[in-house]
Amino acid sequence: MQIQEIKNRFGIIGSSGRLDRALEIAQQVASTNLSVLITGESGVGKEVFSKIIHQLSSRKHGPFIAVNCGAIPEGTIDSELFGHEKGSFTGASDSRKGYFEGVNGGTIFLDEVADLPHQTQVRLLRVLETGEFIRVGSSKVQKIDVRVVAATNINMQDAIRKGKFREDLFYRLNTVPIRIPSLRDRAEDIPLLFRKFASDFAETYKMPSIRLLPESIDQIKEYPWPGNVRQLKNVAEQISVLEHERDISLATLVSYLPRNEGNGLGMPILTTGPEPSGGGVFSDREVMYSILVEMRKELNDLKGVVYALLQQYPELANQLAEMGRTSSGSSEWAGSKALAQAPESWENRFPNNEVALIPKEKALAPGPMTHSVEESLSLQEQEMDLIARALKKYRGKRKNAARELGISERTLYRKIKEFGIKY
Numbered sequence: 001m002q003i004q005e006i007k008n009r010f011g012i013i014g015s016s017g018r019l020d021r022a023l024e025i026a027q028q029v030a031s032t033n034l035s036v037l038i039t040g041e042s043g044v045g046k047e048v049f050s051k052i053i054h055q056l057s058s059r060k061h062g063p064f065i066a067v068n069c070g071a072i073p074e075g076t077i078d079s080e081l082f083g084h085e086k087g088s089f090t091g092a093s094d095s096r097k098g099y100f101e102g103v104n105g106g107t108i109f110l111d112e113v114a115d116l117p118h119q120t121q122v123r124l125l126r127v128l129e130t131g132e133f134i135r136v137g138s139s140k141v142q143k144i145d146v147r148v149v150a151a152t153n154i155n156m157q158d159a160i161r162k163g164k165f166r167e168d169l170f171y172r173l174n175t176v177p178i179r180i181p182s183l184r185d186r187a188e189d190i191p192l193l194f195r196k197f198a199s200d201f202a203e204t205y206k207m208p209s210i211r212l213l214p215e216s217i218d219q220i221k222e223y224p225w226p227g228n229v230r231q232l233k234n235v236a237e238q239i240s241v242l243e244h245e246r247d248i249s250l251a252t253l254v255s256y257l258p259r260n261e262g263n264g265l266g267m268p269i270l271t272t273g274p275e276p277s278g279g280g281v282f283s284d285r286e287v288m289y290s291i292l293v294e295m296r297k298e299l300n301d302l303k304g305v306v307y308a309l310l311q312q313y314p315e316l317a318n319q320l321a322e323m324g325r326t327s328s329g330s331s332e333w334a335g336s337k338a339l340a341q342a343p344e345s346w347e348n349r350f351p352n353n354e355v356a357l358i359p360k361e362k363a364l365a366p367g368p369m370t371h372s373v374e375e376s377l378s379l380q381e382q383e384m385d386l387i388a389r390a391l392k393k394y395r396g397k398r399k400n401a402a403r404e405l406g407i408s409e410r411t412l413y414r415k416i417k418e419f420g421i422k423y
Contacts, residue, residue, distance in 0.1 A: 001027065001056070010052055012045075013193050016186030022049070022178050029176045030056035035128060037113075037173045038151040040180035043228030046151040049178060050109035053149055062106030067099055070112035070408030071399060077120050079136045088137020100133060104144045113150040113173065114159050115408045121166045124148075128172045148173070183225040183232060191217050193229065197236035208246050210239055215250040223257050384419045387412065391423040 003023050006012070012023070029036055030053045038046045047066055054064045072080050079089075083098035099108060110116075116124065127133050128148060132141050150173045159165040183190060194212065202209035212220060225231055235256050239248060386405065394400035402412040416423075 003027070006052060006056075010048060010055075012048065013196050014186055014189030015192075016181060016189050018179075018181035019186055019189070022180050023052070025176065025178050026052050027056060029053065029178075031058065032176075033147055034175045035147075035173050036149045036176045036178060037156075037170075038149065038178045038180060039156070040151075040153060041182045041226075041228055042153045043230035044180040044182060045229055046153075046180060047109060047111060049180060050107070050149040050151065054107040054109075054147075057107070057147070059106050059147055063103045064107045064109070065099055065103045066109040066111060068111045068409075070115035070402075070410050072410070073413060074117050074410055077117065078123060081120065082123060082133045082135055084136035085138045088135075092137070095135075098133075098135070100127065100144055100146055101142070103146055105146075107147045107149060110148065110150040112152060112408055114152045114154050114156060114165055115410055116165075118166070121169050125166065125169045125172060128169075183228040184223075187221045190221050190225070190232065193232055194220060194236055197233050198240060201237050201240040205241060207240070210236075210243065210246050210248050212248050212253070213250065216248050216253045219250055219253055219257075380419070383415070384421060387415060387419070388421055388423065391416075391421070396423045 003020050006023055006027060007014075012019075026036075026049050036050075036053060038049050040046055050066065051064065054060060067081070069077070078084075079092075079096075079098065081098045081100055083096055083101050084092050086092055086095045110124075123133060127144070127146070131143055131145060133144065134141055156165060156170055156174075160167045160170060183193075191212065198210045227234070238256055239252070243252060245252070387401070390401040390404045391398070394404065398412055398416075399409050402409040405412065415421075
């Protein structure tokens, strides 16, 4: 089958050389029983590739199941994958088959495979090596014939170095690697995809299709698209539904492309260096560290501006110092409390936006009145706050909140329990 036929059959749009190479590998490996590890950023279409491999294989008439490993709680994942016997744990009122047993003779797609707990990784390794498994609570060894296609959006070599993933299991899964390019790596395909999505939504919502003006096409190709095809599709749908004008200008398009997109909470997009086996998703600790760095920079900028204001208006500095001594009994001026007691508003004291006229070099210059401030920003407190905000935004729906935060649902569930977050 030609590559273009595969694209037509599975609805894949694009002419990028990297995309064609990934499809070519998928086609070649489909006729074998080799394990496949698909890597790529979130939203690039890894599940579509798993279906291509299954449908082009001799197992195409057998069952196929896609399992999101990150969405299953750690305490039940062994039972979900390999089944359990009656009475093997509290609530096990009957014996049941697991996903592997149910898909015998077919293909199982393990998405977010890097989120598997270590004990489950051991069980999966045995299935790959011997085709054998044991139900939870049983001692009977069972044989199965299942083709495993796994996927991840993290840097697996990094996970191995940190002890989060077994190296032997990685090499078993990575018999044939397929790397799906991100959307920004095939920018020439972005206008084609947008046009297809716009056409589909026009048909769905019974309205004329939207069209990008030339300057909008240039912008849509330059935008980094951290959410890849999934994000592009969402943007196309939003514009199709919300805009009355069908010709989309640059200004309109930009209004739907927020800066630092990727998690919905304004977090910066991080890069973590070379990705030997695929990556693109950063750890929650790295996210928190980046946020703290940005907060520290903003706090230092604010201190510089305040210092410049106090230099420019010494009578205000004296007033604040006096109010600080009155309120705290020390010479340290009491920031927010002193400002709240100030007889004149900031707007009246600094008319015509004089604050904005302070030269940057002056605002950031050190001086004798600069106070050494120890930022006691707790990483855990910031992490708890972000998690609570995400859960509140999605009304307690952990799956959506986890996607928003850029972590797996299992990691989110663990941190909710660890921090005792109520929602």
